[in-house]
Amino acid sequence: MGNSFGCSASGERLVSAARDGDLVEAKMLLEFSPYLAKYSTFGGLNSPLHFASAKGHNEIVALLLENGADVNSRNYCGQTALMQACRYGHWEVVQTLLLFRTNVTRADYLSGRTALHFAAVNGHVRCIRLLLADFIPSVPYEVISAQTNGSKGDGLNARSKYDQPALSKFVNKAADGGITALHMAALNGYSDCVQLLLDINANVSAVTFHYGTSMDLIGAGSTPLHYAAGGGNLKCCQILLSRGASRLTLNCNGWLPLDVARIWGRHWLEPLLAPNSQLIVPTFPPSYYLSLPLMSVLNIARECGLQSSVITSDDNDNCAVCLERACSVAAEGCGHELCVRCALYLCSTSNIPSEMVGPPGAIPCPLCRHGIIAFVKLPDSPAKDLKVHLSLGLCTPCMLHPCDSGISTSAWRPEIRKNRVASVSSDLLCPVSCSPFPSVAIPLCTCDDVSCPSLEPQGGETREESLADTQGSSVEDKMEGTKLVKASCSSIFWNRRSGHREHQCNSEINA
Template identity: 30%
Template sequence: MGQKLSCRKQHEKNGLFSAVANGELEMVEAILQKDPTVLEHLTAHSLLSPLHLAASNGRIEMLSMLLEHNIKVDILNHHKQTPLMLAVMHGKTGCVEKLIQAGANILMFDSLRRRTCLHYAAYYGHVGCLKAILSAAHSTPVADSWGFERFVNIRDRNGATPLHLAARQRQTECLRSLLDSGALVCASTGGYGYPGSTPLHMAARGGSVECVRMLLARGADRLQLDSSGRIPFSVALKNKRKACAALLNPSSAPLLVWPSPLKFISELNQEAKALLEKALLEANMEREKTLLRKADMPPSPLHSGSKDDDIASDSEVFKSDSDMELCSICFEQGCTIEVRPCGHQMCAHCTIALCCHKKPDPATACAAGPLCPFCRGTILQLILAKIKTSSDTEEVESSPTKPRRSRKSNFSEGSSSFKGLSAMGSFGRNAGCNSGKVGTEK
């Protein structure tokens, strides 16, 4: 008799778990009306609750119904993983958002490698889940107790941050989102002052040129040693990542680094930031062509990710060079960036070259930015330049108080203003150019 009763309960449990996984709401509701305590049941081996199953299978309606029954949102399985962690692992962004709204703790650690849901989002490359977690971290108790940047750089049992995992697994979109959120590009897995692997070591091991490119553009150190005394270049060679090794070779010219310490760069609006990021990418891609050519490797595609496509689409507001004034520095591209407060304009490539030329002094609290190449005034802000029509050009030419923008009239102004400025000349030497033109090689 007791054995029959036990078999019946086991059958009911299995029926509940199957119904939850398949999203059969009516069946689950019928089971709950008969016996509400079944929500406390767990699977035999993995100790998965109905909430775990609903989250991992992406059953949002089932998840909502279970949460209405006051089920514990942070219930643990045998690896101390929460339903939120399983939803992240399987890329169920809707379930992730629902669990966070229900109060799921994003700072829970599992018992496998002491990883959080942010680690799992970076490892598996689910950028939607990662962004949902980062958004929640701004307003949850985590922001008050830990601080947002500390959470972004949280370490697992092996000392790896989410940025390490994204770089190792070649998850470029997650890598970009973490970098934009303040992830430390030179974070080490070593603790208590001991050396360890950086995200650049991980990217070199994984072999993603895109990840290596992004980390270098954010200031990753090519000479930093890991626990075995190897630089990222050596790691790339050991794992036969030839293209990565070409970029990481310490004897090759470094890529341009995004000038994030500059105040007016950190205050850019999204449109201006997109244009400058695209200019930085194109300048570095020109340098990469030379490095990869020497290594007998094919050049990397310019638009290798969706983010680059977004940047390109953002810049389509500028229809063609004929619609805007020609840059008075390179005389190749239209003026897309305006300097405030002086109002002088130049192209995005020359702007990024100017900002990347002067490296900030780490000993000073505030990074001293470059000056406007035309009037030598302090740059307080960079914004998108307005496209001027022919009527606007005629108005400017008739007004003696406004700077002239035509190619002919600006040649003397641009050249004289840059005569005492070594920014463009230095940039040209670094890029292997004799003309001083941004991001081009002969």
């Protein structure tokens, strides 16, 4: 049992080096045995690539991948190195993993979370920007907006056409309980993430489900505005309202976003979320983190590699930014030349307001401040293919392929919808900092609507006890006649075996 290398002392040394960031030790071990790059700790928890990605050791990540580590390898929770890097916000590691063509659409085994969910939960907007690089073409933002809205422009060429449904499916991928990345960014008050997700076609009216293994403290049928009201961030609520979110949508508990704000003690949001509010909602420009040239320079980096040519004797051929590498890309428009590493770093980090440099999503040229929409490869740039290793592990079906589903979270009705299910007591709500996808049971649906689907009960004794507690609850635990199920903060942590797995994997990394 365990892994194919058994209890290898060299493998454990490599794991320690990857965790501690010891590049010299890692190089020595991989020179001795390159196959150690595929080593995993006993029980299949995490590989050295998982450790290095979670700790942000980018050089060790690149070293492992160059020596044959599987970029899409999973621990036994189903989490990839990309998910670990996005969880902790190591955008440089995300960039390296993307250069080796990691699969950004994979979901973990526990709650169906993708790397986008991990980045949105913790507000790592640069990681979100990089995850979207292969979905957003390097074309003017107006063309993307026109195609998103369904209109066909006259000036569309072959390069401006892109797979918009694939982008929409990836951004609106629902984890367990129907929770999208937009829900979690809104709940935790990350306005930059909310704005970026909405700019790339996130569904502002997506609703959560009443079934699944995650406890929904706000209620099934909740929109991102319900979650933003629970989080208490004013700017998040304003952004959602400016993009078409409705104040009149009821969740399955019969709560408006205003009711959620009152229950969670966010009284400063009441004037904005009131159904008859007369407050003027400000308009917001496109996100500062929208990066249009990222796809073009990422593809060039995959083709040429980041280790560009050595400095030549002619100073004019050297990159004017780093002065170390030869120029390999040129900016469309101004024509200034840079090395591919500096161009990729510029597209990954810049957050200059677009109206200051050019069209939305443009990146300012470091030499003339001209807005860059795309980079082109120089004719004399050498081609260098990165090592790409196919994954042999089990994986979930790609979410970009169409699947049969009886429930659509994208359908939105402007009228008030009301479905009632048992919910959680308002005085026992867990703070925002709690785990967003806890693995505990959901109460049975008691909807009056016939069309609302329901699941068979599991663990009848537990449900009978919870119903008995509900009947004996005080008047303060009731709201408009709806009986609330008591819960405690301890019940929302990972109690099942699947949750224990993730806790075990994370504790191994943080040890």
